[in-house]
Amino acid sequence: MSPNKRKFDGNDxxxxxxxxxxxxxxxKFRYSGVVTSLDRIVRDGSxxxxxxxxxxxxxxxxxxxxxxxxVFRASERQKIAIIGQSGSGKSALLNALTxxxxxxxxxxxxxxxxxAPCELTGGDLGQTANYVVQVSFHTQESMxxxxxxxxxxxxxxxxxSEEIGEYNDEEKRRHKHSARTLEQxxxxxxxxxxxxxxxxxxxxxxxxxxxxxxxxLVGACMEAIMRFTGSHHISMERPFESAxxxxxxxxxxxxxxxxxSGESAVWPMVKTIRICIKDCDMLQDIVLGDAPGFTDVNRxxxxxxxxxxxxxxxLLLVTTNQTRIVSDTQLDDALGxxxxxxxxxxxxxxxxxxxxxxxxxxxxxxxxxxTEHTKQIATQYRLVSQQVMDLERDMxxxxxDDEEKxxxxxxxxxxxxxxxxxxxxxLGIKLRTIYNKAEFLEKKGLDIPVFFVSSTHYxxxxxxxxxxxxxxxxxxxxxxxxxxxxxxxxxETTHRAIDxxxxxxxxxxxxxxAVLDREPPxxxxxxxxxxxxxxTAIQRHPLSKxxxxxxxxxxxxxxxxxxxxxxxxxxxxxxxxSSIHPASLQAVVRKKGKHLTSSKxxxxxxxxxxxxxxxxxxxxxxxxxxxxxxxxxxxxxALRRHLEGFQSQLIGSKQKFGMRERQIExxxxxxxxxxxxxxxxxxxxxxxxxxxxxxxxxxxxETSFVSYAMLPLYETLETYAGKGYRERVKQRCLHAxxxxxxxxxxxxxxxxVSALRDVQSKMTAKLDEKINEAVQNLCAKLNDNVMSSExxxxxxxxxxxxxxxxxxxxxxxxxxxxxxxxxxxxxxxxANNDVExxxxxxxxxxxxxxxxxxxxxxxxxxxxxxxGLLGVADEGYHE
Numbered sequence: 001m002s003p004n005k006r007k008f009d010g011n012d013x014x015x016x017x018x019x020x021x022x023x024x025x026x027x028k029f030r031y032s033g034v035v036t037s038l039d040r041i042v043r044d045g046s047x048x049x050x051x052x053x054x055x056x057x058x059x060x061x062x063x064x065x066x067x068x069x070x071v072f073r074a075s076e077r078q079k080i081a082i083i084g085q086s087g088s089g090k091s092a093l094l095n096a097l098t099x100x101x102x103x104x105x106x107x108x109x110x111x112x113x114x115x116a117p118c119e120l121t122g123g124d125l126g127q128t129a130n131y132v133v134q135v136s137f138h139t140q141e142s143m144x145x146x147x148x149x150x151x152x153x154x155x156x157x158x159x160x161s162e163e164i165g166e167y168n169d170e171e172k173r174r175h176k177h178s179a180r181t182l183e184q185x186x187x188x189x190x191x192x193x194x195x196x197x198x199x200x201x202x203x204x205x206x207x208x209x210x211x212x213x214x215x216x217l218v219g220a221c222m223e224a225i226m227r228f229t230g231s232h233h234i235s236m237e238r239p240f241e242s243a244x245x246x247x248x249x250x251x252x253x254x255x256x257x258x259x260x261s262g263e264s265a266v267w268p269m270v271k272t273i274r275i276c277i278k279d280c281d282m283l284q285d286i287v288l289g290d291a292p293g294f295t296d297v298n299r300x301x302x303x304x305x306x307x308x309x310x311x312x313x314x315l316l317l318v319t320t321n322q323t324r325i326v327s328d329t330q331l332d333d334a335l336g337x338x339x340x341x342x343x344x345x346x347x348x349x350x351x352x353x354x355x356x357x358x359x360x361x362x363x364x365x366x367x368x369x370x371t372e373h374t375k376q377i378a379t380q381y382r383l384v385s386q387q388v389m390d391l392e393r394d395m396x397x398x399x400x401d402d403e404e405k406x407x408x409x410x411x412x413x414x415x416x417x418x419x420x421x422x423x424x425x426x427l428g429i430k431l432r433t434i435y436n437k438a439e440f441l442e443k444k445g446l447d448i449p450v451f452f453v454s455s456t457h458y459x460x461x462x463x464x465x466x467x468x469x470x471x472x473x474x475x476x477x478x479x480x481x482x483x484x485x486x487x488x489x490x491x492e493t494t495h496r497a498i499d500x501x502x503x504x505x506x507x508x509x510x511x512x513x514a515v516l517d518r519e520p521p522x523x524x525x526x527x528x529x530x531x532x533x534x535x536t537a538i539q540r541h542p543l544s545k546x547x548x549x550x551x552x553x554x555x556x557x558x559x560x561x562x563x564x565x566x567x568x569x570x571x572x573x574x575x576x577x578s579s580i581h582p583a584s585l586q587a588v589v590r591k592k593g594k595h596l597t598s599s600k601x602x603x604x605x606x607x608x609x610x611x612x613x614x615x616x617x618x619x620x621x622x623x624x625x626x627x628x629x630x631x632x633x634x635x636x637x638a639l640r641r642h643l644e645g646f647q648s649q650l651i652g653s654k655q656k657f658g659m660r661e662r663q664i665e666x667x668x669x670x671x672x673x674x675x676x677x678x679x680x681x682x683x684x685x686x687x688x689x690x691x692x693x694x695x696x697x698x699x700x701x702e703t704s705f706v707s708y709a710m711l712p713l714y715e716t717l718e719t720y721a722g723k724g725y726r727e728r729v730k731q732r733c734l735h736a737x738x739x740x741x742x743x744x745x746x747x748x749x750x751x752x753v754s755a756l757r758d759v760q761s762k763m764t765a766k767l768d769e770k771i772n773e774a775v776q777n778l779c780a781k782l783n784d785n786v787m788s789s790e791x792x793x794x795x796x797x798x799x800x801x802x803x804x805x806x807x808x809x810x811x812x813x814x815x816x817x818x819x820x821x822x823x824x825x826x827x828x829x830x831a832n833n834d835v836e837x838x839x840x841x842x843x844x845x846x847x848x849x850x851x852x853x854x855x856x857x858x859x860x861x862x863x864x865x866x867x868g869l870l871g872v873a874d875e876g877y878h879e
Contacts, residue, residue, distance in 0.1 A: 016461035017099055020480030021282050024487035028281060030820060031498055034813055035070065038498075041505050041806055042067045045512075052798040054791035055515075062511050065773075066504035069497075071125060078490040079119075079287045081309050082349075084318030085330050086293030089351035089455065093318060094120065094290045096455035096479055097486070098283065099462065102247045103275060104290050115301045116270040117291045117308040118250065122284035123276040129239030131246045132276040135253060137225045137234040137269050143218050146300060150185065151214050153178030153299075174299075181268075181299045188265045189220045221269050228266050246275060268300050272308065282483065285490035309338065310692050314345045314489050321352040321436070321452065335446070337699065341691050346448055347485065350436070353452035353478055357428035365431040374434050381427040388420045426472060433476075449485060453478030491824045493684070499817055500677045502810070507670045509806045514667065516796050516803075546631035547760050551753060554627050558620040559749050562613065566745055569612040570737045577730035585726055589717040593710060606706045607699075609745075614698050617752075621694045624756075625687065632683050639675055639771070643668050671774050678770040682763060689759045697752050705755070709747040 018025070045063050049055050082090050091104040091114055098120050123132060138146065153175045190198055197220055204213040229236045240246045253270050277283060291308050292301035309315065315338055319331045331348070339346055357365065362381075369378040395413050433452040440450055458477040474480060577585065584603075588595040593605030610617075647668040651661050696704050713736045720728050735741035 013461070013463045016458075016474055019474055020483030021487055023484065025281055027491075027820070027823060028284070030816070031494065034498055034816055034820075035501070037809055037813055038066075038070060038501050038505050041509075041809060042070065044802060045508060045806075048798055048802045052794050054795040059508075059511060059515065062504075062508045066501070066508050069501040069504045077121060077285055077287050078314060078493060079289060079312040080314040080316060080486060080489060081117075081289050081291050081312040082316045082318060083291045083305060083309060083334065084293065088293070088318045088320045090114070090293075090318045091118075091290050092455045093349065093351055093453065094118075094288055096453075096458050097288060097483060098277070098280070100243060100277070101459070102243055103250070114290055114292045115267050115298065116253070116304055117272045117289045119272060119274040119287050119289045120283060121274065121276055121287040122280040122282075123278040127276060127278050129241060130278045131240040131243065132237060132278075133240060133246060133250060134237045134274040134276070135235060135250075136271045136274075137229075137266070138221075138271050139234055140218065140222055142271070143221050143269065144214070146303060147182075147185075147214050147218050147221070150178050150182040150299060151210060151217075154182045155210065177297045178299045180297065184298070185221075185268050185300070186217065188268060189217065189224055191265065224266050225269050250275070271304065282487060285494045286486060288486070310341075310695075313688065314347075314486075315342045316347055316349050318349045318351060321350050321355050321432075324436075332444075335444070337695075339446070339448075340698070341695050343691075344448075345489075348440070348448060348450045349482065350450065350452045351455065353433055353476075354429060354454035354457050354472055355432075356425050357432040362428060362431065365428075365435045368435050368438065369431070377427060377430055377434070381424070381431060384420055384424045384427060388417065388424055391417050391420065422471075426476070429472065430476065451478050451482045451485070453482055455479070493681075495817070495821055495824045496677055496680055499821075500674070502813055502817060503670060503673045503677065505806075506810050506814075507674065509803065509810060510666045510670055512799060513803055516792070516799055546635060547628060547764060548757075550624055550627045550631055551756055551760065554624040555620050555753055555756065556749075558616070558623065562616045563745065563749075566613040566616070567737060567739060570609055570745065571734055573608060573612065574730060574733040574737060577733060578726060580726065582726050585729060589714060589720075589729065592707070592714050606704060606710055609710075609748075610698055610704070610706050613745075617697055618694075621690070621697070625690070628686070628690075629683070632679055636676060636679050640672050643672055674774040675771055678767060678774065682767045682770075686759070686763050689763065690756065693752070693755045693759060696755065705751040706744075706748050708751055709744045713742065713744060 042063060046060075046067075049060055049063065082094055084090050094104050095101045100120065103120065104114070104118050157175045157179050186201065197216070201213060201216055204210070204216060225234060226232060238249070240249065250273050252265060253267055253273060272289075274287075289308060289312065292298075292305040317331060317334050317338075319328050335346075366378045366381070369375050391413060395410070395417070437450050437452065441447075454472055454477045457472040458474075458479040460471055461474050461477070580588070580603075581597075584595065584597045584601075587597075588603045588605070593603065595603045597603075647664055650664045701707065713733070717729055717732060720732070736744050739746070
């Protein structure tokens with residue numbers, strides 16, 4: 001059967017839909033067994049507490065904390081941004097990855113460009129609708145910044161047109177794009193604004209009352225948002241049952257939508273759109289975000305894209321096979337901008353991998369095949385190509401006189417020729433993909449995953465009609481490999497979240513056990529005093545101190561150590577101002593240090609100042625990261641020592657507190673485990689935010705720290721004119737860079753350190769809250785809840801069976817989580833090292849072999865007890 005006639009039955013389509021997620025789903029199924037058991041522990045515990053009124057509210061509160069740990073673990077989802085130039089196929093790729101073909105706009109559907117990030121993720125527990133759409137709009141402050149930038153660029157282009165001549169082509173395009181964006185925004189707002197809006201706006205512009213112009217426009221935007229949401233909130237949520245209805249709702253919100261007469265549009269005010277899909281296993285722990293093109297002509301879309309990327313954990317850079325990726329300058333720019341920010345969490349995706357190879361390129365591909373695998377493909381291509389030529393020659397020389405035989409032979413020959421040509425095309429595409437991937441990795445010098453994908457051919461495997469004369473195999477579409485890479489991303493955070501749920505359940509069990517198995521304290525006042533002292537001591541533990549020290553030692557001190565050298569370099573650079581033509585220098589000043597002269601000399605003062613000290617700044621951030629990792633470890637050790645000290649005191653006073661030694665040890669161990677989980681989550685989020693600060697420190701963009709530090713200097717230089725202009729500018733710049741003058745480098749460092757301290761204060765406050773929560777949990781075990789003999793007897797009767805079952809389950813679940821933790825570590829290491837992505841089947845990890853024997857035995861025993869889940873779980877896990 002020829003490839004274009006291939007039919008797919010239900011089983012084939014089902015297998016294609018799951019391809020690339022089998023390992024993940026098997027692991028998730030094993031996790032689901034853990035979560036199911038923990039949910040049952042919480043449910044049974046709640047029923048047990050309600051059956052006996054002897055238990056007080058503090059114990060119920062601990063059970064509620066455990067329940068919330070299970071419900072809210074979805075907040076740990078990892079955000080993966082998909083970015084690339086407009087038209088590269090990002091939206092179509094997202095549709096294919098999630099098998100939701102019409103949810104995201106794509107050029108393939110001729111429905112315009114993405115204007116706001118559109119996120120797809122799995123629905124929360126308890127979601128009843130098939131889809132829930134959450135729309136977030138820009139705040140008033142954000143709209144003020146957006147409108148201010150657009151109006152300023154528009155005025156430069158129109159009111160101060162004589163200045164625009166000094167700008168290079170790239171900058172002129174940016175101003176024109178801003179002007180066009182502003183015109184679009186005004187046109188859209190006019191549809192729903194009051195009747196006098198247009199007249200008032202025009203009057204403000206003509207009279208050059210730009211502050212009033214901006215205020216009126218922002219006000220009209222906010223009114224449009226409120227009308228759309230029907231409230232004073234800047235967000236909304238709506239449930240839907242079908243993808244088609246969701247598409248109709250979100251497409252006007254998330255893309256450049258031209259409102260018809262009588263309609264209103266609010267897409268320029270939309271910040272993000274999130275679609276929560278019910279029962280979507282692949283997206284249960286990740287968020288896939290389709291960001292607007294970073295080379296877009298619409299400035300609002302560009303801004304949305306950059307802000308969204310900075311908030312994400314992983315990044316997919318999308319380019320197209322229709323462009324030679326080694327010469328894709330926009331891809332180079334994106335890698336330059338974001339590779340440091342995401343480091344080992346970045347990958348390149350090349351779309352349109354189904355483009356046929358050109359005959360003139362085939363020989364180059366064939367001669368570059370060096371590995372055993374690629375040599376086999378090259379040999380196979382040569383063999384098939386020779387068969388095609390031989391068959392075509394035979395068809396031309398056919399001399400059979402029998403017409404009927406001739407027709408039958410011709411039909412058979414044509415059928416075989418089509419098959420061979422389709423196979424030749426497919427092998428040619430494989431050769432091209434192998435060659436392009438190798439060339440990209442060699443020329444770019446990057447050790448990151450690269451995926452070549454064909455969304456079109458992937459849909460053919462799900463059942464869509466094939467219009468091509470050939471079909472790439474399912475692995476060759478690249479989608480299964482890419483999906484496998486993506487679902488590896490949240491493994492560590494998912495494991496931490498479920499482990500936290502386990503520790504909370506264990507904590508509740510130990511509190512309950514302590515309450516039932518203790519004697520009344522001999523001295524309740526002493527117990528209360530001791531509890532208060534412990535709480536106060538932990539709460540006053542100087543969490544922020546080691547981080548403050550690290551900032552001082554590894555940022556401020558290191559920056560100070562090369563300050564003189566950096567200043568000398570900058571002064572030398574500013575001395576070259578004497579050689580700049582006055583007209584060019586004036587353009588440099590007007591354009592805030594950035595200018596490209598007619599002779600192709602580029603000036604970028606901000607980036608130049610950064611580059612003169614970039615090596616030292618990056619070294620300081622690197623040292624800071626290493627030191628803060630050590631500080632987190634030391635903090636964990638300090639807290640452990642602190643708690644173990646309390647443990648010794650408690651054991652020494654156990655008769656006074658009415659607690660057994662084993663209970664005290666379990667109590668302290670649980671608290672230490674919970675604090676460890678909080679510290680891991682803190683380190684992950686802290687590093688992410690710190691990399692954003694580093695990005696602003698070493699990039700000469702409008703939001704960079706150097707740009708802020710240089711802004712007063714540019715404002716002063718803009719007032720200079722007349723004779724001796726060049727010398728005056730040079731002297732002012734030298735004074736600004738001098739320690740005895742404005743000291744812009746010190747200001748730059750001050751802004752940088754201030755940003756780091758801001759991140760530090762917010763993050764350590766959050767960490768304080770989490771650790772204090774764990775301490776309060778510990779103190780709850782020391783409460784002076786003294787029951788009467790009758791109440792204690794009823795409570796013990798109600799809880800005895802529950803405690804026996806729970807103890808057994810928690811021990812087994814602990815072993816299972818240890819085994820799964822090893823799986824996660826091995827899978828993460830493999831995902832980081834496996835750059836070639838040579839095939840899903842070749843890289844499968846035998847989860848059964850990775851899991852320890854103790855965990856496997858515990859898993860078997862546990863799941864036999866819990867609804868017989870073992871057979872299903874193991875079958876999926878070993879698949």
